[in-house]
Amino acid sequence: MDQFEPKVIxxxxxxxxxxxxxxxxxxxxxxxxxxxxxxxMCTGAVDTIYVLKAxxxxxxxxxxxxxxxxxxxxxxxxxxxxxxxxxxxxxxSQIGFDDDRIWLRWISASEGKLFADTVTEMVGTLKExxxxxxxxxxxx
Amino acid sequence: xxxxxxxxDDGDRNAALQELLTQLLRSGFVQAVxxxxxxxxxxxxxxxxxxxxxxxxxxxxxxxxxxxxxxxILSDLTRTPIEGRIAAVLKPCELRAxxxxxxxxxxxxxxxxxxxxxxxxxxxVAQYAGMSxxxxxxxxxxLAGGSNDAxxxxxxxxxxxxxxxxxxxxxxxxxxxxxxxxxxxxxxxxRFADELAEALSLKITESEPEGRATAVEAFVAxxxxxxxxxxxxxxxxxxxxxxxxxxxxxxxxxxxxMAVCPICYCKECVFDSAVFEHRSDxxxxxxxxxxxxxxxxxxxxxxxxxxxxxxTSCVGCGVCESACPNDVPVASLFNSLGGKLQEMFEYVxxxxxxxxxxxxxxxxxxxxxxxxxx
Numbered sequence: 001m002d003q004f005e006p007k008v009i010x011x012x013x014x015x016x017x018x019x020x021x022x023x024x025x026x027x028x029x030x031x032x033x034x035x036x037x038x039x040x041m042c043t044g045a046v047d048t049i050y051v052l053k054a055x056x057x058x059x060x061x062x063x064x065x066x067x068x069x070x071x072x073x074x075x076x077x078x079x080x081x082x083x084x085x086x087x088x089x090x091x092x093s094q095i096g097f098d099d100d101r102i103w104l105r106w107i108s109a110s111e112g113k114l115f116a117d118t119v120t121e122m123v124g125t126l127k128e129x130x131x132x133x134x135x136x137x138x139x140x
Numbered sequence: 141x142x143x144x145x146x147x148x149d150d151g152d153r154n155a156a157l158q159e160l161l162t163q164l165l166r167s168g169f170v171q172a173v174x175x176x177x178x179x180x181x182x183x184x185x186x187x188x189x190x191x192x193x194x195x196x197x198x199x200x201x202x203x204x205x206x207x208x209x210x211x212x213i214l215s216d217l218t219r220t221p222i223e224g225r226i227a228a229v230l231k232p233c234e235l236r237a238x239x240x241x242x243x244x245x246x247x248x249x250x251x252x253x254x255x256x257x258x259x260x261x262x263x264x265v266a267q268y269a270g271m272s273x274x275x276x277x278x279x280x281x282x283l284a285g286g287s288n289d290a291x292x293x294x295x296x297x298x299x300x301x302x303x304x305x306x307x308x309x310x311x312x313x314x315x316x317x318x319x320x321x322x323x324x325x326x327x328x329x330x331r332f333a334d335e336l337a338e339a340l341s342l343k344i345t346e347s348e349p350e351g352r353a354t355a356v357e358a359f360v361a362x363x364x365x366x367x368x369x370x371x372x373x374x375x376x377x378x379x380x381x382x383x384x385x386x387x388x389x390x391x392x393x394x395x396x397x398m399a400v401c402p403i404c405y406c407k408e409c410v411f412d413s414a415v416f417e418h419r420s421d422x423x424x425x426x427x428x429x430x431x432x433x434x435x436x437x438x439x440x441x442x443x444x445x446x447x448x449x450x451x452t453s454c455v456g457c458g459v460c461e462s463a464c465p466n467d468v469p470v471a472s473l474f475n476s477l478g479g480k481l482q483e484m485f486e487y488v489x490x491x492x493x494x495x496x497x498x499x500x501x502x503x504x505x506x507x508x509x510x511x512x513x514x
Contacts, residue, residue, distance in 0.1 A: 048448040049410060052441050058429075069504060079502035086510045087481055087499070088448050094477055095444075096380035104511040118513070138432045139385055140440040 006060035006126035008035040008119070011046045015073040016108045017065030023112030031116035032123040035063065042066070043104075044077025048088045051102060056140060060132045061101045063122055065115070068106040078106070100125070101132060142333050143349060144326045144342035146314075151321040154280040157201045157257075157314065160340060164227050165193045169339035170253055171224035174213065175199045182276060183269040187213055189226075201229045202280045202316070204260060204295065205268040209459045211237035211247065211402040218248040227253040231262065232307040233457035236490025237402035239309065240453050243497055246405045253332055256307030258317040258356075261295030264462050282316055292362070298458020298471040301367035306356055308491050312336055317359055318352040325349040371479070374472045381440075387473065388443060390466035393436040397460035397470045403450040403489075411442055443473065451478035452498040453489045 012018040018039045024031065040046060043066030051062045064085060066078040082104065089099035103122055107115050134140065148156040161173050177188040177199045185203045187210055190196055210230050217226060230238060235256045241247040260282045268276070279291065292300070307313045313327035328336055328344070337344050378384040395411060398404045410416070416438065427433040451474060458471035482488065485498040 047410075049441065049445045052444055056441060057426075076502060079504065080499075082507050082510055083498060083502050084448065086484070086507045087452065089510065090481060090484055091444060091447050091451070091477055094375075094480055095378055095384045105513050106511055107513075114513070134381060136430060137381065137385070138430045139389075139434040140381075 004127060004131060006034055006123055006129075006131070007058060008061045008063055008122060008126065009054040009059040010035050010037045010063040010065060010119075011040055011043070011050060012037055012064075013043050013066040013073075013078075014039055014041045016067035016071065017105075017115065019109035020065070020107045020111045020115040023109065024116045025112075027112050029112055029116040031119040034123045034126075035119050042072065042074050042077035043081035044072070044074060046081055046084070048084055051085075051088060055097075055101065055132060055134055056137075058135045060129075060135075061103065061122060061126045063119070064102070064104045065107045065118075066104075068108055071108065097134065098129065101129070141330070142328045143345045143347065144328060144337065144340075145319075145349065146324045146326050146340075146342075148319075148322050148324060152281070153316065153324060154200060154202045156324065158196055158199055161190075161199065161201070161227070161229070161255075162193050162196045163340050164253075164336075165190070165196065167339040169225065169335060170227040173227045173229070174210065174217070175201050175229040176203045176205075178203070182273060183271075184265070185268070189217070200280055201255075201314075202257060202282065203268075203276075204262045204279050204282075204291065205265060206231055206234070206262045206457070206459065207265050209237055209400065209402040209457055210234040211241050212400075214238050214252060215241055215246045215402075215405065218252060221248070222251050225251045225253050227255055227312075229255045229257070230307075231457075232256055232259050232305055233302065233455050233490075234402075235307050235310055236304070236455040237457060239490040239493050240403060240455060240497065241405060242493060244405060244453075244500070249493075253311045253336075254307075254329075255312045255314065256310045257314040258307070258359075259299070259302070259305045260291055260316070261299030261302070261305070263294065264296055267294070296458055296462060296471075297370070297469070298456060298461055298475070301363065301370050301472075301475060302456055302458075303360055303364045303367050304456070304488075305359065305363060309493065315349075315352055318349065318355040325352055367475075371472065371476045374469070375476050378473065378476065385440065388439055388468060391439050391443070391464075391468050392466060393439060393442065394465065395442070396463040396465065397468075398442075398446060400459045400463040401446075401450070402457065402459070403453045403455070404446065411438075411445075443470075447474065447477055447481075449499070451481045452485060452487060454478040454482075455489045 054062050072078045085104045093099040164170050173190045176185045178185050242249045311329045311332050315325035319325050454474045461471035
């Protein structure tokens with residue numbers, strides 16, 4: 001049987017983590033190809049509906065990457081994102097969904113290695129968890 | 141907060157409140173009063189905007205029914221600046237929703253004098269319409285102490301589990317729960333206390349009338365007991381996705397709950413937008429992947445998104461559940477999960493106008509565990 005390859009949808013902010021992912025690439029760092037990146041201008045623009053949609057339509061995990069606290073290009077977008085993610089994780093954990101499938105991480109434009117390491121770690125964790133059952137529920 | 145007492149003649153508490161509102165209007169303190177008023181045969185009560193004092197004769201500020209959430213009406217009434225003041229008679233949950241909407245800049249409270257009564261709970265509109273005339277008259281004269289068990293057991297589920305039946309931060313609070321057959325205690329917020337005292341010829345005191353705190357405490361304790369029991373069971377039922385889907389199984393995606401919710405104020409909701417007008421082949425491709433697809437789609441996503449958007453500000457009024465054609469327990473869902481979110485931020489919606497709602501604010505040092513690599 002083929003080994004389970006998790007799908008990760010990553011919402012990355014333009015100014016920090018997306019540029020960090022770019023640096024990982026230009027630095028020829030290796031990381032698992034399981035991640036599909038969606039670039040946004042700011043983590044503050046990540047509505048919870050995007051995360052829910054991804055988890056219900058085939059993603060095994062969602063990574064949200066933004067600037068470190070205090071470094072947001074728009075001042076406070078990442079702080080607001082942190083509250084929204086906290087709210088979503090609380091709701092999901094209350095209804096018995098493993099909220100550790102959602103990762104929020106701060107990765108700056110200069111942290112290409114941290115991006116590669118984070119993706120590697122997340123994919124490893126998701127492989128242990130196995131497929132996200134929610135994507136196969138037909139009546140949601 | 142200051143205090144006063146209102147006299148009641150012949151034990152008729154509703155008539156005493158009619159008189160109070162009439163004085164407010166006649167004295168010129170307000171130019172209009174928003175107050176529940178029965179339609180022709182009395183089986184339906186609607187909010188009304190009264191400017192002619194004569195029209196206050198039949199009003200029923202105590203009527204235990206809430207056809208719409210009045211915070212939404214106040215949002216309409218204060219959309220553009222108004223001259224003169226409007227007094228608004230609100231249930232405590234309507235007051236909380238109003239304060240919450242004011243924080244989101246959807247209500248302008250500057251020229252609104254809020255009046256709110258201790259709430260014994262409300263009946264569904266159809267339930268109220270089905271009552272006999274005598275029953276409705278009886279419901280207008282709640283006993284001090286809230287010992288009317290029949291009413292306590294028949295009001296809407298959201299009311300039965302409401303642990304905040306007392307208005308907080310109100311301009312004029314009417315303490316129906318306490319007092320006697322010939323008087324009702326009033327509380328006056330600092331904002332209009334002096335003007336209200338003058339308009340209503342009230343004698344102001346600094347201390348709360350004796351017995352009030354005890355009566356309130358006992359009433360709230362009964363509600364909390366029911367709430368803990370009801371939500372305890374509900375939380376167990378919805379502790380898994382399958383359990384939650386069972387709870388939501390009767391949802392037909394009509395979005396009534398969203399349409400009547402006072403906190404869901406967005407002019408353009410994503411669920412009414414083109415985002416959810418999928419291409420025909422999209423449905424088929426979803427169905428192919430899963431083998432079978434529930435249609436209309438997005439039931440769980442709708443409720444979870446609404447929870448994450450406004451669960452932190454839910455005031456627990458339960459109009460969502462009353463508006464549901466299939467009795468999906470939406471209010472219990474928001475009371476249970478929304479309550480957890482509110483605990484997370486130690487936030488009480490509609491309580492303190494100076495505290496920002498959780499989704500509109502943040503602290504630099506918080507929730508470190510959510511993004512652990514900092």
